[in-house]
Amino acid sequence: MIVRIDSLTFRYPNGTTALDEVSFSVSAGERVAIVGPNGAGKSTLARHLVGIERPASGTIEIAGRRTDGLGIAELARTVGFVFQNPDDQLHAASVTKEVEFGPRNLRFPPARRKELVESALRRTGLAQSRDAHPHHLSLGERKRVALASVLAMDTPVVVLDEPTTGQDHASVVLLGKLVDDLGADGRTVLAITHDMDFCAEHFDRVIVLEDGGISWDGPVDAWLAQAADTAGQAFELPQMTRLGRRLGWEGSVSTVTGFLEHLAPGADPAPAVSTAP
């Protein structure tokens, strides 16, 4: 288990409980989406993983170590956190320098650093803009620079906060592929997202937070199958899920491939024609 959270409870200074006895574990290479309505405690949970918040009670173990005594900067070796707003971190005079900031702080040797930076730039499609000033790029590109700067730290766990917001279609496709690849490389991905289609297409497991507690932890399709229709007010359910329901199907589908498989089993064996699965 790369991440193990046990009875995590957190209260804001004003006394309201943000997280109440939250427990779950994640194994290496898993891709987990954390979803829930606004104010359910998703971001608070994510901030605990990087050590920005400290639990009122309960424990967090990452890669076998309790995080209690570790500072944010120490945890940075194991957990990379991509904040929602890229402008909260971009400061260097070029994209390359920006991406190098993390590996340099973690004191990787120069050759390894170069290798990591190059790979991160390639994976985020930024090789062309390596010399640009980060603040001269578009919002979508800036988000990718922030993502690259965390990837380059080569952490076993990567946490993404709303990665698809403000991104255009091409970037979302790139992001989806990246999440798949990271999982294949054995790195663990946790993502906070409200984009249910993205969640259904790229994650094996979903953790649903409601009012500071976990109301579901398991496969995406199984959750959608049991989620009440009222869930549609807080979450925009995947398009295919709603179509399946309209057709009166039992069980639940969430992706185009799953839908076609249910419609006529075996009829759509090679779906890799379109970039949208």
Next chain:
Amino acid sequence: MIEVKGFSFTYPTGSRPALHDIGFEVGPHELCAVVGGSGAGKSTLAGVVSGTVPHLTGGCAEGLVQVNGRDLADTPLSGLVGQVGLVMQNPFNQISGARFSVREEIAFGLENMGVPRDEMAARVDTVLHDLGLTKVRDRSPYELSGGQQQLLAIGSVLVMRPTVMVLDEPTSQLDAAGSALVFEALGTLREQGVTTLLIEHRMERLARAADHVLVLDGGTIVAKGSPGEVLADERLEEWGVAPLRYTVAARRAAARGLWPDARPLPVTLDAAAEGFGATVAHLDRGDR
């Protein structure tokens, strides 16, 4: 009424045009949606129609842009106040900061226009009610959540009762319920005769709400037409726009003979359900 003809624009610091040879019309009672990838020129187009580009940004513009019959090239921004409303992408920047409560922030535009106090109060309270902001009317605009700020930004423009509304991704920070409120308000405006230009990435809502869709790619209009025509186009992804899953499913189904032959590809849940319903019925019959 928006009328754009042969319009091109280059930013003062740009090496190539941000918009090139743009032409379209949006009439009263119409909602025109603009879609496209990042850097396609959508926000620039919103700026052009609302008069902030090139008046505030500088740059080189050619061609014609008319709003309600007035040529924007010779109309200063102050001449458009109350006629054209602009809702920006980032609500934090739309909040003026000049006022300390939500109610006064909404009134800011009316104060600048010199609207008498009684009329102002009535108009502000109506907008607060319509957007569900009455509960937070005395709070500071900066204490609101991102979604509430977005509703406030829209309200602060709606209250000025513009005849042309330009909205740049107005629901980016809203949840399902919040965006439903916004689209409801847009529907009401359309009934009242307002001309709307909407930049939006929520294709599903857009497919239902828009009269026309324009696709921008690299600063030019590559497609325009009804949502059914444009959003079902095969080249949509090449243009940097996310296709609806319904359309993708139907296209892949059609390749395997699982989509009714004469039926166009669906862009709404209703059309998809109808089409696939027919397929399911057909398969059931075949099984028997």
Next chain:
Amino acid sequence: MSTVQFSPHTTGNSLVHRLSPLTKLTFAVTVTVCAFAVVDYRWPLLLFCALLLPAAIGAKVLRRFLLMLATFWVPVAAVLFVVQGFFFPEAHDVIARFGPLELKSEGVSYALLTALHILVLMGGFFLLLLTTHAATLMSALSERNVSPSLIYIVSAALQIVPTLSRRATRILHAQQARGQVIHGLRGRARALVPLVGPLILGAFTDVGERAAAMETRGFGATRRPTSLITVPDSAVQRSARAAMMLCAVVAVTVNVWGVMR
């Protein structure tokens, strides 16, 4: 909560709270001018005890008032006594010795006088701030035809400060999460650019959009602006302000004349 976190204002409904902000502003200015006008330490002390303290008690803000003075005035006064008590230029009258340092009476009396002047200056403004919401002050000023630009700048700045402070914390966390260690003076100096760069660049680049939003909402349009809310004022307060202003002008004139002569 309708208060802006950044301002120290307390809610209340006392007479002092209900006074026009302009009256309180004029009072703060006049009482400061008067305090500085007379070279006798008893005079500012009298102003403080006879005017400022009772007003603070009447407004039911005494605790906060004293707390703020303790935070801001006491340190200044302490430094003042040390610097001037021991190092007042050309002072000779030694009243005590601490090792090589000599405490001199001229310095002490000068420090006492100056400290009391500052006490009145700070007290007058604390009273205004504790009993007035920034929004009311701004509305009152805009009714007096103060430039809308000026009102805008002050109001917006007051409101953006908490937002930007929160952002600074977020940036700090983001950089630490990228492995930046902020320990010791060198670490903190090195952390300055990664913290300040995003903070200022982000804040500045928002300006273009905000200006566009303001102009499309008619800011700076030539027509005379109206106002949604009004600030109550009265004839009594208007005459009181005139009297205070006269008082301040006389005090200044007499002094300048005295100094020049």
Next chain:
Amino acid sequence: MADFSRSTPSWLDERWRIGWGTGVVLVTYAGLIAVRPASEHGVGGPIALLALVGYTLGALLIVSGAVARLPATTVALLPVAITVNIVMGKIVYFSGLPLQLDSIGTVLVGVVAGPAAGAATGALASVIVGMTITPGALPYAVTAAMIGFTAGMLARAGLFRRLPTAVLAGGLIGVVAGVISAPITAFVFGNASGSVGQSALIATFQAFGNGMLKAATLQGLVADPLDKALTVVLAMAILKGLPPGFLYRFPFVRDRHVLARRPDVVRAG
């Protein structure tokens, strides 16, 4: 746009108000120097009042004149710059570094939008700090105004095109700040304002037999140029990061070639 008063006589219009304000400040400073010898016994009261009233009046005139002439983009820039000053001041204060760096917003506005905007930023920043953090900042409004004004004038003279001259400009701004603030520190606050470190420095100068104003001036000349030079270095890094389209919105930068020609801005010219 935005008249200060509905019926302004011509000798009180915007340009003149800035001139009058600057005049009042200079006359006040000259007066303070001139009467100093005669005031050994009356020090503190009348002199302090003169400094306080003269400087405040000057600052008010400068601000009202400067603000009235600003275009909307600059008006939107000012609150942001003021906030940057305040938050920077807090960050640096809590970092324990022996610096202030709380004029970075003022300097940036001076360079980007010109002397008048810079002056308004500085003065209003002091007013905001005075309203929210400590009233002790109010009397220093004019110093802050002069920092912004000087930054703007030096930018107009082209000192911000290259880093070495910009550092020199920072030093000059520091000299102006040190000299202008000295009478306030000396007479209004009895040389006790600012940090403990500053007060210790002043005390040392006084112990060596300098008068109060001289001690305060010397302290300002030691500390301010260094702080402002660092401020300018930081400001130059920020200016480099600002998107070219942003800078293009300011006629001061665009038309006067205040900054080095960047490859991306040249195309525009």
